[in-house]
Amino acid sequence: MKSCVILVFLVFKIVVSHSRCDTETAVLGGERKLGKGYVSAVGDPGMTRDGLRLGLEAWNFCNEVGEEAPKMGSPRAADCFDISASSLSKRPSLLHKVTEADNKLSVGGPFEGASNKAMNNTDLYAVEKELYLGSKCEVADTPNPWQFWMVMLKNGNFDTKSGLCPQNGKKVGPFDQPGRFPCFGHGCMNQPLLNHEYTSLSEDMSLRGSFNGSYDLDANLGDGFKGISFFEVIWEKKIGVGSWAFKHRLKTSKKYPWLMLYLRADATKGFSGGYHYETRGMLKTIPESPNFKVRLTLDVKQGGGPKSQFYLLDMGSCWKNNGAPCDGDPTTDVTRYSEMILNPETPAWCSPTNLGACPPFHILPNNAKIFRNDTQHFPYSAYHYYCSPGNAEHLEQPSSTCDPYSNPQAQELVQILPHPVWAEYGYPSKRGEGWVGDSRTWVLDVGGLSSRLYFYQDPGTPPAKREWPSIDVGTEMFITDNEQVAEWTLSDFDIFIPSD
Numbered sequence: 383m384k385s386c387v388i389l390v391f392l393v394f395k396i397v398v399s400h401s402r403c404d405t406e407t408a409v410l411g412g413e414r415k416l417g418k419g420y421v422s423a424v425g426d427p428g429m430t431r432d433g434l435r436l437g438l439e440a441w442n443f444c445n446e447v448g449e450e451a452p453k454m455g456s457p458r459a460a461d462c463f464d465i466s467a468s469s470l471s472k473r474p475s476l477l478h479k480v481t482e483a484d485n486k487l488s489v490g491g492p493f494e495g496a497s498n499k500a501m502n503n504t505d506l507y508a509v510e511k512e513l514y515l516g517s518k519c520e521v522a523d524t525p526n527p528w529q530f531w532m533v534m535l536k537n538g539n540f541d542t543k544s545g546l547c548p549q550n551g552k553k554v555g556p557f558d559q560p561g562r563f564p565c566f567g568h569g570c571m572n573q574p575l576l577n578h579e580y581t582s583l584s585e586d587m588s589l590r591g592s593f594n595g596s597y598d599l600d601a602n603l604g605d606g607f608k609g610i611s612f613f614e615v616i617w618e619k620k621i622g623v624g625s626w627a628f629k630h631r632l633k634t635s636k637k638y639p640w641l642m643l644y645l646r647a648d649a650t651k652g653f654s655g656g657y658h659y660e661t662r663g664m665l666k667t668i669p670e671s672p673n674f675k676v677r678l679t680l681d682v683k684q685g686g687g688p689k690s691q692f693y694l695l696d697m698g699s700c701w702k703n704n705g706a707p708c709d710g711d712p713t714t715d716v717t718r719y720s721e722m723i724l725n726p727e728t729p730a731w732c733s734p735t736n737l738g739a740c741p742p743f744h745i746l747p748n749n750a751k752i753f754r755n756d757t758q759h760f761p762y763s764a765y766h767y768y769c770s771p772g773n774a775e776h777l778e779q780p781s782s783t784c785d786p787y788s789n790p791q792a793q794e795l796v797q798i799l800p801h802p803v804w805a806e807y808g809y810p811s812k813r814g815e816g817w818v819g820d821s822r823t824w825v826l827d828v829g830g831l832s833s834r835l836y837f838y839q840d841p842g843t844p845p846a847k848r849e850w851p852s853i854d855v856g857t858e859m860f861i862t863d864n865e866q867v868a869e870w871t872l873s874d875f876d877i878f879i880p881s882d
């Protein structure tokens with residue numbers, strides 16, 4: 383890798399040559415670790431590209447915008463740049479592709495490609511703004527161009543009186559709080575304040591930039607973080623050396639006890655996990671079970687307390703209950719999530735006395751099935767929680783259906799915990815592995831594992847193609863009792879698919 387970068391400096395073709403060098407490096411790295419025959423599915427293999435492509439999106443409870451935060455614009459932003467060097471000056475400079483005016487674009491503000499119907503609709507406007515930012519960040523590549531890594535923030539407050547979120551994809555009017563959803567009152571579903579420090583290059587040739595902010599619109603940061611929510615992503619890299627380090631922090635508060643912060647590799651076109659609209663991202667090719675692997679380095683510095691469901695990996699996909707691919711109809715499309723929760727304090731809700739929180743069966747690597755009523759053999763403690771889509775019509779009882787409001791459509795969740803049954807796939811086999819103080823580089827057979835997880839389908843329908851248009855790492859701090867802080871660094875993120 384070093385020689386590749388040095389060559390690039392000598393011929394002063396950084397921008398043009400860079401992605402090719404990086405791809406070769408990553409493929410070689412991949413072959414060393416994974417055996418021959420794999421190529422990277424992401425545009426920035428291993429996060430090694432100096433010319434970063436990074437986006438940010440913020441979602442309300444049902445993955446939309448609702449109302450923009452005052453003066454913050456539509457909650458989509460990007461930091462994308464190439465690096466140039468003139469032959470007279472040794473010092474390269476950064477050529478930013480997204481201006482502050484672009485990042486501040488707010489509903490009603492025109493931009494190239496914006497449709498009329500988006501102009502007075504905050505949800506549609508954010509979607510189109512993402513496509514616009516994507517067009518500025520796009521990198522030509524084979525087999526497809528790509529746009530950016532994506533920082534995703536989500537506010538888990540739900541004002542049931544707002545009428546903003548559908549129920550399993552069907553519109554519902556305002557209703558009384560059932561007591562399950564946090565909300566301090568009107569406006570609790572707000573979008574955050576956002577500060578953006580554009581990436582810059584320092585004297586010692588290191589690159590650094592950041593996003594940070596708070597959901598508390600009246601936050602006075604002068605008082606420190608006491609009493610307020612906070613999020614931060616700082617990205618750092620030395621030119622020509624290794625991977626970007628994405629340093630994350632997330633803090634909950636009494637008003638915002640349920641927050642999510644992820645770094646995602648999303649599809650570059652079509653739907654992404656949890657969406658029902660066109661997206662932009664990093665996956666040149668959508669990985670499909672059973673043949674793909676994920677490599678990443680994760681250093682968890684602070685866990686975020688007992689309710690922090692830290693996802694070593696969180697994957698989103700979408701297919702209908704009859705196995706057909708999603709087509710954007712939220713009444714029949716179903717988001718499917720698979721999540722490995724690292725936090726050793728997360729209990730297994732699935733147990734011999736709570737079968738409704740377990741999938742109907744577990745599949746062994748040799749494809750043998752163990753039914754959940756087989757108390758001798760079923761690995762209960764390998765599952766935190768399984769819940770079925772709210773629109774499934776042929777559920778095996780007992781069952782637990784997933785929250786009907788927190789996605790634009792029905793959802794299904796398979797949440798797993800470190801356990802010996804996952805060791806075969808390179809996943810953590812014991813609680814505490816990879817947790818605070820145990821930084822690791824993981825090579826995960828995600829394709830193999832996800833091909834053997836149970837997902838609901840109507841009886842007799844052909845099995846859905848399990849494609850994963852969103853793969854991410856981060857934490858969901860799920861209704862914390864106290865103010866909690868999670869802190870972690872992600873680097874070397876890569877996704878490998880078979881080269882044929």
Ligand SMILES: *[C@@H]1O[C@H](CO)[C@@H](O)[C@H](O)[C@H]1NC(C)=O
Nearest residue numbers: 498499500501502503504505
């Ligand atoms: C947006 O404008 C259209 C056409 O002028 C109107 O019918 C619609 O109600 C408006 N929507 C909102 C959310 O203001």
Ligand SMILES: *[C@@H]1O[C@H](CO)[C@@H](O)[C@H](O)[C@H]1NC(C)=O
Nearest residue numbers: 577578579592593594595603
């Ligand atoms: C947030 O980022 C801004 C730069 O965009 C910086 O000036 C500020 O100090 C950061 N806030 C905290 C609390 O780190």
Ligand SMILES: *[C@@H]1O[C@H](CO)[C@@H](O)[C@H](O)[C@H]1NC(C)=O
Nearest residue numbers: 742743753754755756778779
């Ligand atoms: C266990 O569950 C399977 C699948 O639902 C069912 O066919 C079987 O009869 C059950 N066995 C017992 C002992 O209840």
